[in-house]
Amino acid sequence: MLPFRLIDRLKFIVERQLVKGAGFQLLVVGVFIGLISLVGGLLVMPQGGEFEDAGSAIWWAFLRLTDPGYLGDDVGTWQRFVSTLLTISGYVVFMGTLVAILTRWLIAKMAELERGLTPVTLKNHVVVLGWTSQTLPLLSELLGASGRVRRFLEKHDAQTLNLVVLSETASAAQVHQLRSEPGIGRKSRQIILRSGSAIQPDALHRVACLDAAAVIVPSAAHEAGSLVTSDVETVKALLSISAQARQLQATLPFVVAEIQDVRKLPVIERAYPGAVEVVAGDATISRLMVQNILHPGLSEIYNELLTAGEGNEIYVRGGESVAGLSLGELAMARPDAIVLGLLRGAPGGWEVRLVAPSSTRIEADDRVIMMARDYAQTEPEPKRPTLPEVVRDQGPVTSRVSRPNEHRVLVLGWNRRVPSLVAEFASYDDCRFELDLVSVVPRSEREQAIHQYVGEHSRVRCRHIEADYMVEGELRSVQPEAYDTIILLSSDRLASGEEADARAMVGYLQLEDILSEYARRPQLIMELSDPDNRPLLYGHRSEILISPMILSHVLAQVALRRELRVVLDELFTVGGAEIQFRDPADYPLPASADFHLLEKILGREGEIALGVVRYRPDASGRHVCLNPPRKDYLDLQPGDRLVVLCQS
Numbered sequence: 001m002l003p004f005r006l007i008d009r010l011k012f013i014v015e016r017q018l019v020k021g022a023g024f025q026l027l028v029v030g031v032f033i034g035l036i037s038l039v040g041g042l043l044v045m046p047q048g049g050e051f052e053d054a055g056s057a058i059w060w061a062f063l064r065l066t067d068p069g070y071l072g073d074d075v076g077t078w079q080r081f082v083s084t085l086l087t088i089s090g091y092v093v094f095m096g097t098l099v100a101i102l103t104r105w106l107i108a109k110m111a112e113l114e115r116g117l118t119p120v121t122l123k124n125h126v127v128v129l130g131w132t133s134q135t136l137p138l139l140s141e142l143l144g145a146s147g148r149v150r151r152f153l154e155k156h157d158a159q160t161l162n163l164v165v166l167s168e169t170a171s172a173a174q175v176h177q178l179r180s181e182p183g184i185g186r187k188s189r190q191i192i193l194r195s196g197s198a199i200q201p202d203a204l205h206r207v208a209c210l211d212a213a214a215v216i217v218p219s220a221a222h223e224a225g226s227l228v229t230s231d232v233e234t235v236k237a238l239l240s241i242s243a244q245a246r247q248l249q250a251t252l253p254f255v256v257a258e259i260q261d262v263r264k265l266p267v268i269e270r271a272y273p274g275a276v277e278v279v280a281g282d283a284t285i286s287r288l289m290v291q292n293i294l295h296p297g298l299s300e301i302y303n304e305l306l307t308a309g310e311g312n313e314i315y316v317r318g319g320e321s322v323a324g325l326s327l328g329e330l331a332m333a334r335p336d337a338i339v340l341g342l343l344r345g346a347p348g349g350w351e352v353r354l355v356a357p358s359s360t361r362i363e364a365d366d367r368v369i370m371m372a373r374d375y376a377q378t379e380p381e382p383k384r385p386t387l388p389e390v391v392r393d394q395g396p397v398t399s400r401v402s403r404p405n406e407h408r409v410l411v412l413g414w415n416r417r418v419p420s421l422v423a424e425f426a427s428y429d430d431c432r433f434e435l436d437l438v439s440v441v442p443r444s445e446r447e448q449a450i451h452q453y454v455g456e457h458s459r460v461r462c463r464h465i466e467a468d469y470m471v472e473g474e475l476r477s478v479q480p481e482a483y484d485t486i487i488l489l490s491s492d493r494l495a496s497g498e499e500a501d502a503r504a505m506v507g508y509l510q511l512e513d514i515l516s517e518y519a520r521r522p523q524l525i526m527e528l529s530d531p532d533n534r535p536l537l538y539g540h541r542s543e544i545l546i547s548p549m550i551l552s553h554v555l556a557q558v559a560l561r562r563e564l565r566v567v568l569d570e571l572f573t574v575g576g577a578e579i580q581f582r583d584p585a586d587y588p589l590p591a592s593a594d595f596h597l598l599e600k601i602l603g604r605e606g607e608i609a610l611g612v613v614r615y616r617p618d619a620s621g622r623h624v625c626l627n628p629p630r631k632d633y634l635d636l637q638p639g640d641r642l643v644v645l646c647q648s
Contacts, residue, residue, distance in 0.1 A: 022105035029097050036093065037062040040086045044079055065090040116170035116194035119206045124156040124213040126559060127253075129198040129237055131167035131174065133529060134218045134552045139163055139191060140183030141308050141556035147375020148315075148560040156213045163191045164207045170195045183308060198237040201244065209241050210250045214559040217257040218551070219281050231264045238272040245274075256559045258551065260416060261453075277558050277565045281551050282417040286424040287572045288545060289525060293409065293485050294431070295581055296523050297613055299543035300624045301643065305371075306550045306568075312371050312626045315378045316343070316563045319366035328358030330368065332386040337372035338627055340608060340645060341577070343563055350563060352570040354577035355608055355647055358392040367563050371610065371627060387596065387630060392603035406432045410480055410522075412469040412507060413489035414439035414446060419453030426459045427574045438465045438478055469507050472514070480511060481518040488526040490547070501533045508542060578648035581613060581641040589636070596630040598642070608645040615639025 040061030045054060064086040126142060128135060142149070142163060149161050167174060170193035178188040196203025198217065209215055217237055219230040234257050245252045252274025259268060262280040269276070292298045304311035319342070322330055331339040341354035345365050353360070354369065362368060370378045409425075411418065418437065425433040437446060443464040450462060467474040480486055488508055490500045508526055515521055524542040531549050558565045570576050587601050595609065602609045611626035612634055626643065628634075 022101055025101045026098070029093065029101065032093055033062075033065060036086065036089050037065055040065065040082055043082050061086055066094050114170070114172065116167075116192075116196075117206065118194075120164055120192055120194065120208050122162050122164065122192075122208055123211045124158040125162040125164055125208070125211070127207045127209055127212045127215045128163065128165045129204075129207075129215065129217045130220050131165060132218050132220045132548075134548045134555070135165060136177060136181045136184070137308070137531065137549050137552035138216065138218060138556050139165070139178070140181055141553050142559070143187045143190065144183050144308050145375070145556065145560060147378075148557065150375075152213070152560045158213070161190060164194060164212075165191060166194050166196055166198060166203055166207050168195070168197060197233075199233050199240070201240045204237065204240050204244065209253060210245055210248065212253045215241070215253050215255045216555050216559050217255065218555060219258045219260050229260065231259050231261055231267075234259060235264070235267055235271045238268065238276075242272055242274070254559075254562065256555055256562070258555060262420065263453075275562070277562050279551070279554050279558060279565065280420075281547075282420040283424070284551065284554065284568075284572070285417055285527070285545065285547050286421040288550070289421060289487065289527075290424045290428070291572060291578075292525055292543060292545070293407065293523065294428075295579070297543070297581060297623065297641075298579065299525065299545055300613075300622065301579060301626065302545065302550065304624060304626060306553045307546070308549075308553060310373075312373050313557075314340070314564065314567060315370050315372060315375060316561050316567065317368045317370065317378050319362045319368055320364050321380075322362050322368065323364040323366075325362050326358060327356060327360050327362065327368075328389045328391065330362065331358070332389050333380055334370065334372075334378065335381065335384055335387050335630060336377040336627075337370045338608065338610065340369040340371055342369060343367035343566065350566050352566055352576070354567075354570060355392075355606065355645055357394050357606075358390060358603065369567055373627065388600075390596075390599045390603045392608070393606050406434065407485065408434045408483045409436070410478065410483040410486045411435060411437045411489065412439075412475075412486065412511075413491055413504065414441045415489050415492040418446070418489070419450045422450050422460055422462060423454045426454060429459075432459065432461075434461045434463075436463045436465060436478070436483070438467050438469055440466065440468050442466065470503065470510070472510055475507075475510060476514060480522065481515055481520060483522045485523040485525065486511065488524070488542075490527045490529045498530055498533070501528050501530050504528065505533065505536065575648065577645060579610065580644050580646060580648070582644045584636050584640065584642055587642075592633055593636075594631050594633050595628045598634065599630075602642075602644060606646070610643040610645055612636070613641045613643055615641075 037058050038061075041054060041058030044060065045057045061082075064083045067090075128138060142161065153159065153161060174193060175188070178184050178191055179186075181188075184191070194203070194206050196206055198204070217234050220233065238255065238257065241255070242252065244250070252272070254275045254277075255272060256277050256279065257268060257272075258279045258281045259265065260280075260282045262283045265278055265280070268278050288299075288302050292302070305314055315337075325333075327339050327342065331337075341352070341356045342360065342362060343350040343352060343366060344363070345351070350367070372378050411421075414437070422435065425435065439446065443466055446464055447462075454460075465478060467478065469475045469478075488504045488511070490504050492500070504526060508524070511524070521541075526542045526544050528544055528546045529548060531546050554565070554568060571579065587598075587605070589598065589601060593601075595611075598609045611624060611628060614623050614625065615637060616639075617623050624643065
């Protein structure tokens with residue numbers, strides 16, 4: 001082994017001190033300043049004169065090193081020469097090095113603070129674990145739900161809604177995204193970013209999960225074939241929160257968790273003993289797609305009820321202030337809202353009673369379900385006249401909507417939701433579906449995924465076709481014009497939602513070009529990942545579902561009012577209450593009828609009128625008009641349909 005030189009040893013010692021941080025760097029610089037002062041003092045000592053001893057000479061040298069203003073007081077050539085060298089050394093060592101060390105330390109400290117590693121000290125805030133495609137619309141929903149937020153703050157005795165987001169790496173780019181997001185803007189100061197992963201206990205402590213009023217866990221995207229799925233991370237995060245609460249003997253916070261695989265629900269409940277509401281993301285989107293196939297045009301209603309912005313939403317209000325009233329009497333006192341039913345306590349949860357008779361009495365522990373444009377419209381308005389009562393009896397559990405015995409569906413593309421989509425098709429006993437799945441994903445991989453999720457699904461026939469629908473020749477060979485419904489899926493195998501949507505939209509335009517050659521036109525349903533892409537297809541005749549926006553709305557609203565989840569499950573699953581389109585000719589409507597008269601006529605059938613679907617769109621391209629003013633005449637035209645809530 002070669003011997004080390006003395007200079008190498010000195011360099012190594014200095015290096016080990018410098019890497020220890022700003023404090024040790026300043027110590028090294030101080031040592032150098034002391035050595036330079038000592039050498040400078042010794043150089044002028046032989047001259048005697050004003051220097052009585054070595055201490056005076058060293059102090060003289062230190063003053064010249066640290067302050068150039070003393071340079072003009074020196075006498076003699078040698079003393080001036082040494083003083084000049086000390087002054088130049090002072091610029092380099094004292095001023096330059098010290099400023100560099102302090103500046104670098106300050107920049108590093110600011111960068112560390114910007115990374116969001118400091119634990120928050122808030123209470124009764126809302127925590128969002130993860131920065132995904134759903135995070136921005138989720139935050140926008142939370143900040144925009146003024147009425148629900150006001151009730152939420154009153155319940156938790158808080159003044160302001162504070163949101164804490166846990167991101168893998170908090171950055172200035174994310175802050176810019178928050179400020180640029182419609183619905184957030186200046187409200188971004190209510191949002192605090194922290195760095196870390198939801199599966200790290202330290203990161204969960206950093207966002208003060210145990211002090212939060214609600215914790216939202218949205219699903220994250222993972223590469224296909226990854227062993228660590230979003231559901232695995234969700235379960236690990238819930239286990240960590242539970243362990244921290246047990247260790248600190250703290251109360252478990254309320255959690256709203258999204259899972260991709262609905263079969264993991266028992267695992268979630270076992271992992272987290274506290275209050276938890278689970279939203280099955282893949283199953284929810286699959287349910288909406290199948291419902292939209294059975295009731296074409298329903299996507300516009302979903303996009304109104306389940307996304308932020310103008311239009312109606314579903315609200316759940318407590319029954320304390322209206323206990324003793326009947327549903328009919330409550331509807332009379334809410335002229336701008338539609339009373340849909342109520343929730344009644346049952347062992348293990350809630351019993352959902354949508355389309356309940358108008359004579360049903362509200363109890364103090366009940367929850368009333370209403371549809372309105374704003375939270376304020378679900379509150380009493382004593383200055384406005386009450387409406388005439390609408391009498392509604394228990395309606396028959398029948399359907400006036402005829403469903404074909406067989407329905408051919410062409411699915412273009414592949415993502416993780418396809419197995420749950422097949423399972424949803426299989427849940428309908430009165431209709432047989434034939435699915436042709438077109439994708440570049442190998443057939444064996446798709447068959448395995450469906451078999452693992454559904455098992456034997458004899459009710460749904462699946463045929464796998466290996467082809468790229470982006471190639472016109474391969475798309476034509478599938479004969480898309482022969483199907484009843486065509487679904488274009490947004491791929492989860494591309495790097496971003498923008499790329500996945502770009503592929504889906506190009507495929508859609510190519511499909512439109514092929515279908516224009518035929519008189520028969522199938523129903524087209526397209527799934528998008530980025531809400532900013534929706535205006536790009538304005539005027540086209542496809543039905544669009546924006547998955548992240550729908551799931552973000554559900555997560556945000558369930559976090560603010562947890563009972564809403566069971567209402568949505570009842571509405572969008574097979575059986576029970578269902579939104580349907582009806583022909584006005586099915587009812588004895590006069591030539592001129594307002595919306596309140598329509599409510600009365602449908603009430604006799606045990607149904608609830610929600611609005612009208614126009615055959616021709618309005619100036620903004622909308623066909624659906626939900627909850628119109630009661631005194632407005634409907635002016636029904638040929639092709640218009642009624643939107644009805646009934647027991648299916």
